[in-house]
């Protein structure tokens with residue numbers, strides 16, 4: 001059988017550099033897929049398409065960089081040729097899954113940083129690119145894509161170094177046998193990153209849909225909301241110039257998603273800013289010459305002092321100070337309430353106690369005291385920073401406006417945060433995308449998008465197919481009673497996990513354990529050891545900081561290397577991750593061990609309602625294995 005070099009030599013009209021590059025690309029498809037080489041070049045058309053287990057690439061091999069117009073045409077053509085290819089499990093190839101690469105044979109490529117529509121590499125760079133890529137497609141899936149692409153690429157010659165499987169007939173649906181083998185394949189390997197290449201048709205539609213104003217994607221846990229948001233960012237970045245912003249309330253999450261985005265869209269490195277809202281606000285204020293002191297310890301001390309002075313009035317109503325602290329930060333600060341009169345009128349949605357006017361007066365005195373204590377320390381709290389940034393944006397917007405702003409886990413943002421992001425993005429087409437799930441709201445408080453002045457009318461989307469959790473885990477999580485009034489973030493009825501459809505992903509394990517605190521160390525360490533899973537894919541989740549500290553100590557004592565979730569970036573480091581459920585939001589792991597100790601939560605749980613939601617969030621972080629421990633006091 002001829003090798004890659006001989007096969008490429010058979011294509012007419014290629015120069016030596018092109019032959020070298022194309023032969024290397026072809027070689028790389030030996031484990032699945034194929035290479036399509038254009039017979040006769042055409043401006044704005046890729047010279048080749050490579051399908052491998054790493055996905056699909058459109059390639060131009062040229063010493064001269066395409067000009068901006070040709071570059072854009074190239075991307076458009078690459079997308080058009082590939083969009084909607086069918087993949088395993090009824091999923092489809094979104095246009096954003098095709099990477100575009102310009103290879104300059106021999107020499108270093110030059111390129112403009114502002115117009116990055118494609119990756120630019122020389123031959124060494126290309127070799128690095130192909131060896132580093134993750135194989136997230138099965139060989140069967142790569143062959144299937146190549147087979148379908150063959151029907152579309154009439155002007156291209158298909159080259160293959162492996163055996164070429166028969167191409168499906170024109171218009172043929174995926175045949176039964178292929179579906180079964182693909183599903184089995186997917187279930188066995190469950191290539192974690194196959195979302196890079198294939199999306200459910202309902203996900204794919206949302207990636208490229210044009211919205212005339214702010215839009216919202218909601219849906220239960222694990223339905224691919226973030227996945228869609230990342231694909232959409234690539235889609236928008238390819239069409240608009242200017243920076244893009246991906247933000248969320250959870251401190252560590254943006255870094256993890258930035259890493260996933262670099263895998264999806266390496267050419268866009270730096271175009272999209274991934275940052276949590278507080279970090280964004282602090283940095284924005286700093287750049288405007290306003291330094292703010294934002295430290296949890298200082299804020300805790302200010303509240304502690306204020307509480308000491310005012311507790312006598314509020315303790316009879318509710319003894320836990322956390323409840324009142326949430327009242328200050330979530331209701332008053334979070335909604336940007338500036339006067340007592342406003343506070344009297346504000347909806348206290350989701351709060352378990354109704355307050356009389358005189359009780360609200362007592363709260364307001366606590367609020368005043370707290371403000372004084374903060375001022376005395378020259379400090380801000382977390383909502384102040386957002387309010388200050390919002391004021392500054394109103395006074396003078398950023399010089400380079402964002403082409404698009406995507407907000408993940410939006411359900412946990414305070415109202416003032418929503419207002420700030422709305423102001424940053426504006427109401428223009430495709431500029432603001434809000435992604436979230438009311439059922440996963442883990443902080444007290446609540447708002448409707450309309451209260452932030454964000455009109456969603458007709459631009460609210462719902463995803464319903466859970467892709468993350470295997471059947472056993474999904475069934476377990478569905479039984480958690482977190483289904484009280486779930487809203488779609490705008491007062492409408494939301495979809496609960498119970499009503500989500502399951503992508504066909506059978507199996508998984510759920511092990512429940514019940515025992516005393518004294519028995520926990522042996523059980524936890526035993527459960528971690530029994531997992532035949534890479535430590536990087538394991539997380540231990542608890543509901544309070546005390547329980548997290550205990551789990552960490554137990555594991556470390558047993559010689560299991562751990563990293564707090566606060567420091568997790570998605571980068572493999574050979575350790576098990578440990579943290580509170582609030583830090584685990586938005587993430588997933590192959591195996592999750594959840595430790596319920598029954599200790600009072602760090603934050604008020606609104607009479608158990610938020611507690612159930614936090615349990616649901618914890619359980620749905622597990623993809624394949626869930627260990628669910630209930631710790632009882634020592635007898």
Ligand SMILES: Nc1ncnc2c1ncn2[C@@H]1O[C@H](COP(=O)(O)OP(=O)(O)OP(=O)(O)O)[C@@H](O)[C@H]1O
Pocket residue numbers: 091192193194195198199200203219220221222223224225226227228437440467468585586587588620
């Ligand atoms: N089209 C897809 N193909 C394969 N896997 C997918 C697909 N969409 C999502 N997934 C898998 O499901 C996981 C969850 O996706 P994602 O984080 O986007 O869901 P989410 O709706 O944002 O979840 P949550 O609300 O629980 O944070 C992904 O890590 C990925 O492994």
